Amino acid sequence: MAHVNNTYGTMAVKTGMLIIAAALLFAPFLFQDVRALEVAARICIFIVLVASYDLLIGYTGIVSFAHTMFFGFGSYGAAIALKQMGPGWDAVAIGTLAGILVSLVVATVIGLISLRVKAIFFAMITLAAASVVLVLASQLSHLTGGEDGITYRAPDLFKTANKLMVDDNGKVVRWFGVKLNGKLAAYYFVFFSSLALFLVMLRITVSPLGTVLKAIRENESRAEAIGYRVVAYRTFVFCLSAVAASVAGSIYAIWLKYTGPDTALSFAIMIDILLMVVIGGMGTMWGAVIGAVLMVMAQYYLRDLMGAASEATANIPLLPELLAPDRWLFWLGIIFILLVYFFPRGIAGTVMTKGARK
Amino acid sequence: MDKLSETLGRYGGVNLLPVVLAAIAFVLIGAPSSWVTLTIAGLSMGMMVFLMASGLSLVFGLMDVMNFGHSAFISFGAFVAASVLAALGGWLDSDSVLLASAALGLALLAAITFGLAAGLFFETVIIRPVYRDHLRQILITMGALIVSEQIILAVWGGTPVTVPRPSFLDGAWIIGDVSIEIYRVFAFGLGAVVFTGLYLLLNRSRIGLLIRAGVENREMVESLGFKINRLFIGVFMLGSALAALGGAMWAGYETLITPALGGEMMIVVFIVVIIGGLGSIEGTLLGAIIVGLTANYIGYLAPKLALASNMILMMAILMWRPSGLRPAVK
Numbered sequence: 308m309a310h311v312n313n314t315y316g317t318m319a320v321k322t323g324m325l326i327i328a329a330a331l332l333f334a335p336f337l338f339q340d341v342r343a344l345e346v347a348a349r350i351c352i353f354i355v356l357v358a359s360y361d362l363l364i365g366y367t368g369i370v371s372f373a374h375t376m377f378f379g380f381g382s383y384g385a386a387i388a389l390k391q392m393g394p395g396w397d398a399v400a401i402g403t404l405a406g407i408l409v410s411l412v413v414a415t416v417i418g419l420i421s422l423r424v425k426a427i428f429f430a431m432i433t434l435a436a437a438s439v440v441l442v443l444a445s446q447l448s449h450l451t452g453g454e455d456g457i458t459y460r461a462p463d464l465f466k467t468a469n470k471l472m473v474d475d476n477g478k479v480v481r482w483f484g485v486k487l488n489g490k491l492a493a494y495y496f497v498f499f500s501s502l503a504l505f506l507v508m509l510r511i512t513v514s515p516l517g518t519v520l521k522a523i524r525e526n527e528s529r530a531e532a533i534g535y536r537v538v539a540y541r542t543f544v545f546c547l548s549a550v551a552a553s554v555a556g557s558i559y560a561i562w563l564k565y566t567g568p569d570t571a572l573s574f575a576i577m578i579d580i581l582l583m584v585v586i587g588g589m590g591t592m593w594g595a596v597i598g599a600v601l602m603v604m605a606q607y608y609l610r611d612l613m614g615a616a617s618e619a620t621a622n623i624p625l626l627p628e629l630l631a632p633d634r635w636l637f638w639l640g641i642i643f644i645l646l647v648y649f650f651p652r653g654i655a656g657t658v659m660t661k662g663a664r665k
Numbered sequence: 666m667d668k669l670s671e672t673l674g675r676y677g678g679v680n681l682l683p684v685v686l687a688a689i690a691f692v693l694i695g696a697p698s699s700w701v702t703l704t705i706a707g708l709s710m711g712m713m714v715f716l717m718a719s720g721l722s723l724v725f726g727l728m729d730v731m732n733f734g735h736s737a738f739i740s741f742g743a744f745v746a747a748s749v750l751a752a753l754g755g756w757l758d759s760d761s762v763l764l765a766s767a768a769l770g771l772a773l774l775a776a777i778t779f780g781l782a783a784g785l786f787f788e789t790v791i792i793r794p795v796y797r798d799h800l801r802q803i804l805i806t807m808g809a810l811i812v813s814e815q816i817i818l819a820v821w822g823g824t825p826v827t828v829p830r831p832s833f834l835d836g837a838w839i840i841g842d843v844s845i846e847i848y849r850v851f852a853f854g855l856g857a858v859v860f861t862g863l864y865l866l867l868n869r870s871r872i873g874l875l876i877r878a879g880v881e882n883r884e885m886v887e888s889l890g891f892k893i894n895r896l897f898i899g900v901f902m903l904g905s906a907l908a909a910l911g912g913a914m915w916a917g918y919e920t921l922i923t924p925a926l927g928g929e930m931m932i933v934v935f936i937v938v939i940i941g942g943l944g945s946i947e948g949t950l951l952g953a954i955i956v957g958l959t960a961n962y963i964g965y966l967a968p969k970l971a972l973a974s975n976m977i978l979m980m981a982i983l984m985w986r987p988s989g990l991r992p993a994v995k
Contacts, residue, residue, distance in 0.1 A: 370803050420983060427731040430803055431935040432979070438932045439976045446969060574928065578811060585804060637815035644808040647801055648794060 316661030320593050327600055331498060335491055336483050342607070348494055350603045351501035352559045357583045358508050358595035359551035365589035366512060367544050368524035369422070372577055373433035376440045377414065377549040379572035381406035381556025386457045386566035387450060394460040403557040407550050414549035418542035441572050456567020465493035465561070497562050504551055509592050511547070520544055521590075578636070579606075582643055588653025597654050602639075609635055679990045683954045690962040698842045703961045709849035711950075711957025712856025713918065716911030718934045718941075719863065719949050720904020726880040726944020728897050730792055731799065734806040735908055735934065737813035738783060740927030742776040742909025743916035744821050747828040749775045750917075757829050765831035769917075776913035777906045784905025788898050817924045825923045828916045852914050859907065863946050876900060880944050933960075936979045942989025951990055 330337065334347035356378060363369045384406025385399060392398040413436075421432045444451045451457065463469060469489035485491065511517055522530040523537055531537045560566045569575075579602060587598020610632035617630040650657045687704055694700045721735045750757065753768040791809050795801040834851055837844045867873035878886045879893050887893050915930065916922045933956060941952025956975055963974040982990065 364800075368800060370800060420980060427725075427799055427803070428939065430731075430733070431939060432983075435932050435935055435939075435976055435979065439973055443973065578807075581804070581807060631819070634815050634819055636811055637819070640808050640811035640815060643811070644791070644805055647804045647808065651801065 314659060314661060316658045319661075320597075320655055320659050324593055324596060327596060328502075334498075335494055336485050339485060344490070344494060346603060346607050348497045348562050350600055351497050352555050352562070353579070353583065353599040353603055354596050355501045355504045355508075355555040355558075356552055357580055357587065357599045358505055358592050359548040359555070360580050361584050361589060361592065361595045362508060362511070362520075362544055362548045362551075364584060365591070365594070366517060366524065367520045367541060369541060369545065370430040371433040371545070372430060373417065373437040373440075374548070374552055374580055375572055375574070375576040376433075376437040377410045377552040378556040378559075378576065379440065379444065380410045380413070381553030381558075382560040382566045382571035383444065383451055383457075383556075384409065384553070385557040385560040386459060386571075389459040389461070389560075390457050394462050396462055399462060399557070399561060402560075403554060406553045406557055410549040410553040411546055414546045415542065418545045419538075422538055422541045422545065437574070437577065441568060441574070444568055444572055452567065454568060456565060456570070458565045461493065461561050461564050463489075465489045465496065493562055497558055500558050501555070504554060505592070505596075508551060512592055582639055584653075585643055585646055586653055588655030588657070588659075590652070591655045591659065593659075594653050594655035601654075605635070605639070613638075680951060682951070682990070683958055686955060686958050686962070690958070690966075693966060694962070699965065701843045702845065703965055704958065705845055705849055705853070707958035707961035708954060709853040709856070709918075709957070710960065711954035712853050712860075713911050713914045714930070714933055714937055714957060715856055715950050715953035716859060716914065717908050717930060718911075718937045718953055719859075719946050720901075720907045721934060722938050722941065722943050722949045723876075723900055723946065724897075724904050725938075727876060727883075727893075727900050728796070729799075730796065731802055732787075732792065732806050733803055734787065734791070734810040734813060735904075736927035736931035737810050737817075738780050738905045738908035738927075739912035739915070739930050739934075740817055740924060741783060741813070742780055742912030743828075743922050743926055744817060744826065744924075745779045745909070746772040746776040746913030747826050747916050747922060748821075750829050751826075754829060757831055762831075762833050765833060769831050769834075773910060773913050776909040780906035780909030781902045783909070784902035785898065787905065788901040792901075814924060814927070817927075821924065823924060825921050828920050828922060830917045830920065834917070848918060852918060855914065859910070860946070860950055867946065872896070872899075933975065936975050938989075940979055940982050940989055942986075942992030945991050948989060948991035 331347055331351060335344055338344070338347070356374070360371075360374050363371055363374075381403065384404075385402035388398040388402030388405065392401070417433065417436060421429050445453050448454075460466075466489040469492070470487070481487070512520075519530070519535055519540055522533075522535070523540060527537055556571060560571070563570060583598030583602045584595060585598070586601060587596065588594025613630055613635055614632045617632065620630055646653065652660070690703070691697075691700050694703070717735075717739050720738075721732060725731050749772040750768060753771065756764040756768040759765065787809065791805055792802065795805050830848065834848045837846045838850075839845075865873075867877060875886060875891055875893075875896055879896060883893060912927070912930070915926070919926070937949060937952040937956050939952075940955060941948030941950070956978070959974055959978055960971060964971045967974075
């Protein structure tokens, strides 16, 4: 890859990052409706999830289809603990740790068995493992609630009725029109824990470890010949990203107060992650941010647009069906294919090389 | 120990696995009549999965291309066949066996034709630009899978579709206290015919010779002046057509199909291909039969474990033989 440290493209991407970070930080104040806050929280979670996936696919060149499985372990860990032990920080801690532990064990087993074989075997094996876990989650319904999932209460601090600050009349204080209640606390819990996780991953990519991972991606046998144990490194990074995904899952479970196959385990989430990482740009953490922001926004707002387009073309055969709001993945799939053909580095990678000295 | 493995090797080596599996199951199940029913169900399921998996394995073996969109052909085959059968409902309902089998034949033929055409499109448009780049292959074919699934949803809708099947294939033969579903026997027979055809094509014909040589060493075949790209398009189309045929057969077996069918079968297909070893149809057949038998035996003995059993089986076989039971690829 060309040196992309001082191009104006890189400056543009980094400026964009600052804007996104600021927008997310002040999201409750900037966009004062429930749906927008939902979107902002989802963006935070998915940034972590996609960044951790990028550690695998972009930095190390491993394709895994089991990333939602680890996300699900974290989600279900927190959900089951909160359901069984009642809302409390001890339940959150135990659930999160249990999720991490399960993720670590499963990731190590899969990694050691299958990371020594070809990339394609690994992709197939993770796909099989993820689907088995999905079926297990719906079968063990006494624990996971089956297809219906689990609803539970989050710790009291995050209750919407919880007042963080009260004025003299005992009413909740408003800042710039925003109530300082538990919902706000929950959002900032999501925001700051996501930010911390993201920064840790960012730090890893610029560390010597990150350099070794890139070496493995570029030329596996050469990295091995220099003396790095490729299987050990791959397994390690697989475990690392599994843990990050698992923690993201736990945070999301606390935010949503609901965990089910559709929000935590389904293959649709895996496809979302894949689309985000490719659209944003593989091999840069910034790409994960761009991909997550664009895709989540598209998920929430593109459908409205498509609904209108579908009605407008009602007289043409097949087109209305393809423009129906539920078919938005069709168009994203096509965009995805075109991007892989023509801009394999995604948005971030392509922009960052603009202005690079050859 | 060496002597034992040598003796085992002489009697078929890994090919004995299904027999061993059946014998163990016989002891565990205890009732011979259920065992026969389950074995036949397993064999016929294995044959249908073999149809779906053989193309994937051959394509990978010949061209080092892994098509994650393979399940799209399975779904399309199932839905195309279901539509044709539904359109020919009058023929199916008539008492004439001839008309009913003509309808069935047309449905299968439609699925195969669709598979051929879709395979040609897929190969030239989707996969051609990303030869030799595994990461992008996985991504591109995954993207194509997303698009195909959405097309199926747009055309056939998300609701389950009923698949009518000819009355002469409905029902079961009762021999003593053993009941054998006729459709399963039909599926097994068709699978066996296709396997024999493929085997003869690969081992007795000139084209087969070239394909096997291509699997062994692609550059060498090219340097001898053969256009292996054309051969590859042929193999790819054949593989897609077989997947569509397998999907069509599976649709008749399930009688109620949803767009999720392809994705569900894909997992089984992957497991079969990994167990059998990539690139050889014998390996695929072996893997398919093992998976079919295991699925049915475990489904009877411990229903909760049914899906996990395939996974455990795959893990076990991978630890024993990391490249599958009978791989043809280096």
